Amino acid sequence: MLSLLLTAATLAPIPALGAEDTTQTSWNIHAERVYTGTGEVLKNALIAVEDGKIASIRPGRSAPEGAIQAKAITAGMIDLSVRVHGGFRSVEQAREIQPHLSVEPAIDLYDPAWKRLAASGITTALLSPMDRNVIGGHAVVLKTAGPEELAARKVTTPRPILRGAIGSEPSSGNHPAFGTPTDFYSRRPTTRMGVEWEWRKAFFDAVNAGGDESRDFPGAEELRSCLRGERLLIIQAWATQDIRTAIYLKEEMAREGFGNLDLVIDAAAEAWREPDFLTRNKTTIILPPFPAGGRTTDGAFLAWNRTAELAGMGVRMCLSSHGASNATEKLERQGAYARRAGLTFDQTLAAVTTNPAAVLGLSDQLGTVEVGRDADLVLWSGTPFEASSRVVGVLVAGELARDPR
Amino acid sequence: MKTPLLLLPLLAVTVGLAEADDKYAIKAGTVLTMAGDPITNGVIVIEGGRITAIGSADEVKIPWDAAVLDASDLTAAPGFVEAYTSSGMDRPNENVELAPYLNIRDSIDPVSFYFEDSLRAGVTTLNVQQGAACVIGGMGMVVQPFGLTVEEMLVRPNSGLIMSAAPKSGKSRATQAQALREAFGDLRRHLEQLVQEKRDGNDRARREALYQGRDLSGERGLGRAMVSDAWTVEGLELVPRGEIDEKMEPLLDVVEGTTDVYFYCGSPVDVHQALAIARDNGFLASTTLVLDASCWKAADLIKEAGVQVVLDPALTRTERDPRTGEEDEVFIPGVFAEKGITFALSSRNTTNESMWFQVATCIANGMSVEDAWAAATTSPAAMLGLDGRVGSLRKGADGDVVLYSGDPLSISSHVEFVVLDGKLVYDRSKDIRTKHLLEGIQPEGGSADEASDEGDK
């Protein structure tokens, strides 16, 4: 009654994953102008990439057969504030101070946002926990393209990076909804005063716990190493009042003899209102995306042209697109808006390559087009950061994340 | 809403500079004409609001009595033309879904910040239409972004009706399409009924005359026969046009092809519907499609129908292939250019989507400089039936000139002056809202801060 059991025709063979990775990591790339990032512009340069590193750069050459061609080449862009952290689950909100945790368990390398970021020219990104805690935990530096394994994508920096926030955001979710019992959310600071108190208390307790075992708490050692300058501290502060609080915190720690915080301020929209706060401690800032109408989060107002004045005063600044990669907000467009706001070409190029590389302490590996460096390259259709040119090709660690051909 | 104080500086921008009679001349470092090659250190003479002479300094003599704007270190270019916008009004959308009898002149707000922003972005001609959240909307008009009354702003009245194939809120595609079909079905039945009533009346009159023994004097039809590519109601000449229901009369003009139509499509599926409705009712030739960014998939269909399109301000779009999960980016104007479809760019007046930025983005994505400029000047001008008047600087064109600090498409150049019909209407040095955005300087009196909010909506 039952016909012979025939095995169904099988699917096309599934490629065995993890098989030897055959993506090509050696290329010949030729460009009419190579903006090395060292201040030098090479004409008609031929770049040879071997196994993910820049093997040779030979200016004044014509493009050999089969080489990838572009009008201009710059080093891969670095964004220190990509915010592709996947939301609430990237920060442990049980306690306000979590310096011993990290955003690493929340990283989803399958999120299509990474491919879009790589295609928009960002080759290295700093991913921090969501700003819902006073101290959210450690950030992670990773390449935006490559195998979907964190071990292969992570970039080790000489110093770990800790993330914190000042302003309304850390306390914003904490007001107890009317009539609901106070759960662990509503016990926490609901004002800027409360947030600032948490900052000082954390460092004070950490220093006291140094000598007394019974007072130790998770993360105390991490805070002490921050004070010793062995760990970079990035604090998000939009409005000028919050930038001021961050600088006062650093100066108080020094005054009290607790130590010297190596501080970078993220999303410093109103840095232009009181520039001397930044110049007196040589504090680096990361600018948020240029808002069309000037208005940003936390009521801060970013006046476009005043950014050029800051650059003129020697404040080291980095640009960021906050993870956006659509046509009008991606990092190359932020560079164009910076140029429109008066920054010179070199200042703009530095703000997306050498400055962030220096912040990460990886100036010898990233940020410039020089022999021996990672093969992170961005190929442009014309002069970079112009409205009439765009990113056409991207190499991340020698791998073609966006093919210009 | 707006503090009156603000109005004064705006006025100062104009009154102070307009000269007595209407002769005006501009000396510019380079002149991009969009009607031939650019002119270096050119001269443009405008009399009575029209360009009477244009050429290099040695060819063209400036009349002795003309006011002269010396912009020899600036670049002159024709103003951009916006082929479709529903900004510049309090409430662009009418909730009555079938309202072809409405006219936009009743709701344009001359002092809306949208028009000041347009000047700042170098846009000098706009086709303002009712919003696309409708089935069939009212009649639009072409205006200049300057003037205290709608009449002063007028460039060309009755620029066309707006229709939408994208479902109005509360409708789905099926009910929207059925409402569109029903509108034209009702028109046809209404006309046939009018003709039938006229015929019955004439027959009865004939019999009455026979009964009464009178000779019937021939009744001459007072209307016009109906002419349309798709369907006609035979005998319409019997009906005087005045007797047709004035709520439906504009639709008759559409079917007869005398009124242009702007058909909004929210997705590629809507394009199928819009073209079908236009073809079935004979107005495909006078239709311009206003497309959402997703409609590029129906480009072949648009090419086959031979209609022109107005593109969405979003010029690129990422699409996910459900089979592979891969995402690829599509440059939409490129798709239309490659298929040879005439298209016009549209813009939003924020920095990153103003018209010059759109033109630059097209060039960045591989389009030629001429085609990119044409899509923001001569193509939309032709669509509005104003080619030769706006969108290019040539003899006989309107005296609309925009002067930039450098190459108009360079990231760091700005609009310094705008001249409309030979009168200076915008001077950047007196533009308090730009000052606030770029330098953060709060103007005395009313805070431009809210002002800058309003402009961005």
Next chain:
Amino acid sequence: MLATTTLALAALLCGGPSAGDSFALRATRVHVGDGTVLENAIVLVKDGKIVDVGQGVAFDKDVPLIEHDGDLSAGLVALRDYAGIGAEGADSTRAVMDAADLRYAFDSDHPDMARLAESGITTVVLAPGSGSNVVAGMPVVVKPTVRVLRAKGSLHVDLSASGTSFNRYPSSYAGVLEVLEERFAAGEGAFGELKAGRMTVMLEAESRAETSRALDFASRHKLRGYLVDSQRAGELAAKVKASGLGVAVGPFAIGGDRKEVESAVSLAKAGVPIGFALDTPTNAPAMLRLSAATAMRAGLDRDAAFKALTSGAAALAGVGDKVGAVRAGMEADLVLWTGDPVDPTSRAVAVYIDGDLVHEAPETDEEDED
């Protein structure tokens, strides 16, 4: 064909083999369970256990013989289900409920249980509901309508987003890992059993990133067991294979996402042991065999599908030595089918658990159906 079976069964019913008695079943095709099919073989059952299987099995004449023209196979095994649990399985007041034993939520008289037995499912792993716990408790392996087969055999650990909570610790993936690392370091209770390998883990992870992290966690702590709810695990087939974990795939909804089915097939092709999961009461028990049929349509070969329904799943559930195959020494959970058990057009005619007849298909008057 059907008439002959029912006659014999009628005689049997009045007598009714009690656990102590023995009886014999002969069927035209006996699916032993390792891929071989014995023609016209006899299965001898005594005291709820299978004594002998084979073509020439001898048994004295007073032992009743049941003839069945059709297929006989071991009872089907479902790797995860919520039958009869309802709200009992989700106590999310605390993050870690490692001592909670789902044995106390097992209700053998619940109508869901009878429905499982009727569709030929004789072993099912009841799992805690998806509340927001990091560890929700210890799943239990039961025989529907009869008894608990194995308790305290495994521990449910949730490394997916549903393991976090919005208003108590832990609220993040980092917090979940912090809790688990602490508990494993302490090594008390179930965590000690897991570390010693005396307990397996039912590891919940949904997205590919969560699955990759769960596999790293399992390898770090050398855990054995299987993944549940990981619809795209197939795209990490090599890593799953290297971790030694199995995967509970499905149920594949009618008209559901094709990628989920292809992921299950690529897991099987990579040699990862798989079994099928159910989610009563959202879907009917027939969904177990239908999921197998859908997987076969997407390229899974028939024997792999049958193994995933029986011996493969039994091994993953930790009861591979008791059920899932027709061999001497195994428990007498047997099902008589009208055709090939993997074919949705065939039906369970009679179901035995521990040698007792628990279900028999109602009389259909039309004579035969082929």
Next chain:
Amino acid sequence: MHLPSTWLVSLVAASTALAAAPTTLSILPDDQVTLVKAEKVIVRPGKTLENASVLIVNGRITAVGTDLEAPEGAEVLEGKVVCAGFLDVWSNLGVDGESVADSRTMPHCRTIDALDPYSSGFGREEARASGVLAVRAQVGSDAAFGGFGAWLSTGTSDGDLPVLLDDACQSATVGVSAGSIDVFDRVSQADKVVDEIRSGLDYGIDWMKYREELAAWEAAIATAEAKLTKDFKKAKKDRDKEVEEAGKEGKEFNEKKYKEDKKPSAPKFDAEKAAMERVANGEIPMVVTIHRSAELRALLDGTKQFDRLRLVIAGGTETLGFAEELAGRRIPVIVHPAPLGASRPAHLRDHDLSLAAQLAEKDVSVLIGSGGGSASRDLPLLASLAIGHGLDAEEAFAALTTRAARTFDVADQVGSVQKGRRGDLLILDGEPLAHSTSITHVLVGGQVVSPAKGGN
């Protein structure tokens, strides 16, 4: 009577010639010709040809027989079994999601207005691969009145979406939409369906009456006018005399008062009623999605009055009790044999996978539908589930092919392997719905669209 006989002879000769070598006569050079050879061609359920072949020219089947050979240039395909493509009578594949869920559709809405060839390409590709080559799609599938359904081919992926029939049926639902809270509410919905059909019938009658009256009035007017024309000279003479007298007497002359019967006025056009009129006179079938017995009773009683109505029940969870009446009135039932768990909506409480089998036993014409969307791809699986619960395999095959085509008026295009039908065929390596069978080729319009990917 010489002529007819010779004429007869030549006819016979020609037809045999045609039959003998049909291929050479009618094939033009640039025709697309495919010949499918198979050990078994299932023309329609119950009729199979052994070692036969099917000739498809330009997408249409031109010949089916055991003695055809391949014309040169023809693509030849071979396989074990050939049958017609499956048809899904309860789907919304290829239709824009919003319009399917719209609860405000009216009888005069059309499914072909809401086709979405762009986002449904993937779904149609999967349906094709599993053998489902055409679907009856419906907008407003949960609305009180869904409007005109349409037959759509799943033959293409993106771009265009071929329509086999754009007014395949009208649709309504009773007791399914959110508004159906209690039994009175559901029964009133059933009555609303009956009233709607009644209004269509009355609309037709009104128009018929108007046309009769109009014809009568026009005839009367024509005769009256003829008489007036005849008497015109006399009337003109009388009138001139009267005018003259009035002029002399200085009185004002007034015309004679003319009266005539008023012309009958046409009934007001109503697109909704016009659609329902086609249902009332049986031109197109009416599919009612209905489940529970209370409203079933109301619907069946209410529709007795319409003798030409072609009613089709969809869902029919509790239709077993009405089996005799349904068989008697030849009302088909579309069953959706999905393995629903215990937690399901109230109207599906008594859902039973053997419903199809039990209805078929009582001679009710049973159809099988996938219930919408991407489930069309799993229609063969649902059919095999119904077979697993007692439905005869041949009955299930008929439900997916000929019966579906006949019920919704596309039997001339699809559903069987016969001359004139579309070349939509499946080439399989076993019985169509047997589980272990897989599809080796899928032909749409004679072109191979998908070689087998996995089983059927």
